[in-house]
Amino acid sequence: MAEDKKLLHQHDFDGIEENDNELPRWWLGIFWVTIIFSILYVPYYHFMYPEKLPENALMATMAAEAEAAKVEAEAAPEKTGDIEAELKTAFAAGGWEEAGKQTFNTYCAACHGPDGGGLIGPNFTDDFYIHGGKLGDIVRVTTEGVPDKGMVPWKTTLKPNQIHEVSFYIRSLRGTTPATPKDPQGQKVDEDGNFVD
Ligand code: HEC
Structure with missing residues (x-):
């Protein structure tokens, strides 16, 4: 090409000639842009929005998460994982008496006696328990039952709050005097419901 000839350099190696063509304008334009x-971008990125730098963004996220965890911990200070303590608090708070009694009369009295003195099932008024007398034990046995001993699992019939109410009611029967008490079954428990030996 005639034009190429003008631009021909003197470089020639093994028949390969080096040309010095002018770069296309559009290419140069993009290059300059x-x-x-x-x-422009370096100062924009590093100095105008320092909080967007990865390190700062990470710090901000971690600080926000730590703050959120703190707020959550403060909002739920009672969540100690101590179920027995939570049940005791709810038992002491009351409000379960009427509902608990009703559930007992409907579902439990047939086997445990109308006043909890025991019939087919054990007596709830004495200090003896087969499976433990802690609130958690009563809730557990009521929920899961003892199927091979004739105690029904109530978790499919009763809602969790009903199970709590009736368990508290059963606990409140302890120390009362039924009309016809059934003989004690199981082991003696202390005030908290722990077995004493
Ligand atoms: C069909 C009869 C029957 C019914 C109805 C029944 N129970 Fe029982 N329950 C039993 C028997 C039998 C046992 C003894 C289980 C054993 O020997 O391990 C028992 C044991 C228990 C115990 C454990 C007592 C201990 O000494 O450890 C609890 C708590 C209990 N029942 C709660 C309930 C509640 C609450 C209801 C009503 C929602 C209920 N039961 C209804 C038959 C029954």
């Missing part, structure tokens, strides 16, 4: 962009 990228250079200008990079000059």
Whole structure:
């Protein structure tokens, strides 16, 4: 090409000639734009929004998470995982008496006696328990039952709050005097319901 000839350099190696063609304008345009962009972008990125830098963004996220965890911990200070303590608090708070009695009369009295003195099932008024006398034990046995001993699992019939209410009611029967008490079954328990030996 005639034009190429003009631009021909003297470089010639093994028949390969080096040309010095002018770069197309559109290519040069993009080239300059990228250079200008990079000059503007460095201060923009590093100095105008320092909070967007990865390290700062990470710090901010971690601080926010720590703050959220603190708020959550403060909002639920009672969540100690101590179920027995939570049940005791709910038992002491009351409000379960009427509902608990009703559930007992409907579902439990047939086997445990109308006043909890025991019939087919054990007496709830004495200090003896087969499976433990803690509130958690009563809730557990009521929920899961003792199927091979004739105690029904109530978790499919009663809602969790009903199970709590009736368990509290059973606990409140302890120390009362039924009309016809059944002989003690199981082991003696202390005030908290722990077995004493
Ligand atoms: C069909 C009869 C029957 C019914 C109805 C029944 N129980 Fe029982 N329950 C039993 C028997 C039998 C046992 C003894 C289980 C054993 O020997 O391990 C028992 C044991 C228990 C115990 C454990 C007592 C201990 O000494 O450890 C609890 C608590 C209990 N029942 C709660 C309930 C509640 C609450 C209801 C009503 C929602 C209920 N039961 C209804 C038959 C019954």
